[in-house]
Amino acid sequence: MSSSPQLLIFDVNETLLDTKAVTAAINKELGNSEAAGKWFQSLLHYSLVETVTGDFADFSQIADACLEMTAKNYGKDLSAEKREIILSEFKKLSPHSEVFEGLQRLKNAGFIIVALSNGTLETINDQLKYAGINQLFDRIFSIQSIGKFKPHPSTYAYVLDKMEISSDKVLMIAAHPWDLVGASRAGLQTAFIKREGKSNYPLSPKNDFEAENLIQLSNLLIH
Amino acid sequence: MSSSPQLLIFDVNETLLDTKAVTAAINKELGNSEAAGKWFQSLLHYSLVETVTGDFADFSQIADACLEMTAKNYGKDLSAEKREIILSEFKKLSPHSEVFEGLQRLKNAGFIIVALSNGTLETINDQLKYAGINQLFDRIFSIQSIGKFKPHPSTYAYVLDKMEISSDKVLMIAAHPWDLVGASRAGLQTAFIKREGKSNYPLSPKNDFEAENLIQLSNLLIH
DSSP: OOOOOSEEEEOOBTTTEETHHHHHHHHHHHTOTTHHHHHHHHHHHHHHHHHHTTOOOOHHHHHHHHHHHHHHHTTOOOOHHHHHHHHHGGGGOEEOTTHHHHHHHHHHTTOEEEEEESSOHHHHHHHHHHTTOGGGOSEEEEGGGTTSOTTSHHHHHHHHHHHTOOGGGEEEEESOHHHHHHHHHTTOEEEEEOOTTOOOOTTSOOOSEEESSHHHHHHHHOO | OOOOOSEEEEOOBTTTEETHHHHHHHHHHHTOTTHHHHHHHHHHHHHHHHHHTTOOOOHHHHHHHHHHHHHHHTTOOOOHHHHHHHHHGGGGOEEOTTHHHHHHHHHHTTOEEEEEESSOHHHHHHHHHHTTOGGGOSEEEEGGGTTSOTTSHHHHHHHHHHHTOOGGGEEEEESOHHHHHHHHHTTOEEEEEOOTTOOOOTTSOOOSEEESSHHHHHHHHOO
């Protein structure tokens, strides 16, 4: 049995923040209710294309490039200006309704709380501040410091190194199975938050915790 | 200016073979005309999740796992049997209409022609045989031999090693920008086949050749 975690690493987009404002803007612009889903999948794919080919570009640059490409694949031409307006929605996302209370309960219970996102450090800082939850984090990390995207093992190892803690005392919390696959293979414990439309990747190692939201998770973690 | 290529490496799915039978089967089963597109994107993403986390599963296993997950994300439960029936369509794809003639013209002009796919060797062999184009290939490669998925540089390097040829004499041909990004960064020349609904990834290095289909490509390559 794993030891009780001391450090909680939170993924940001979808896990803490509700991305429906971005989704709605893209679906409206491309005239298809599934367009944003395809765009986000291609963004995740191309971030790893950069990583496996030994290259790097900011997540926001890749997001923009994928939006341009996805639009063309739907037969639309989105100007750089229009793409910028759409993607600026990323910095104005609301937290899921239970996130503030959930984080506060975990903080009050003595857990160390950090964020780790594929976004740029500037974006993550802006996002958490806009969402009104930045003060609940002990530290905020971007994969920019490593030059590889999650779920590359270096991204988790970097946080452990900076926080001076061993992997068995760390819990990665995400609404994305691929993030948890990487964390688990890097030796961390994992918690899957089953946000709407998310389900486990069948080839994943078993998660240590599964919950509908952060309140449920806090009930599982606080004894 | 690059030297004239001697070895042509062809990607298989979408580039040579028309995947609409698989697409139609998935979209029908999940009741959404974009479901197959999202499934294929997640398959590409999870193949690289395996590669960056240092693990490996057959492409067909990942395809099945992603189909199960994608179905759940649409609120549907697909049985293993049903998934197997759907994915068996992969082995019965027709080539795009101009592929046989295009490959034959390139072969007659003296190019060495090989295939390199993320699929298992068994699947690729079955696919090219069913499509009636297997005899046009000098050799057929699967990334299974390397244990990493395209566009990891090792996959292209493996083919070059086996064919005993230097990268500057090799042209990678694909309908997928991510495949060409990898090939280009591994030092190969690239040709983008602009199949329906495909467009360049804006952060790609410039392709050496771009064509609507293999006949157009053969016109660019044969002098």
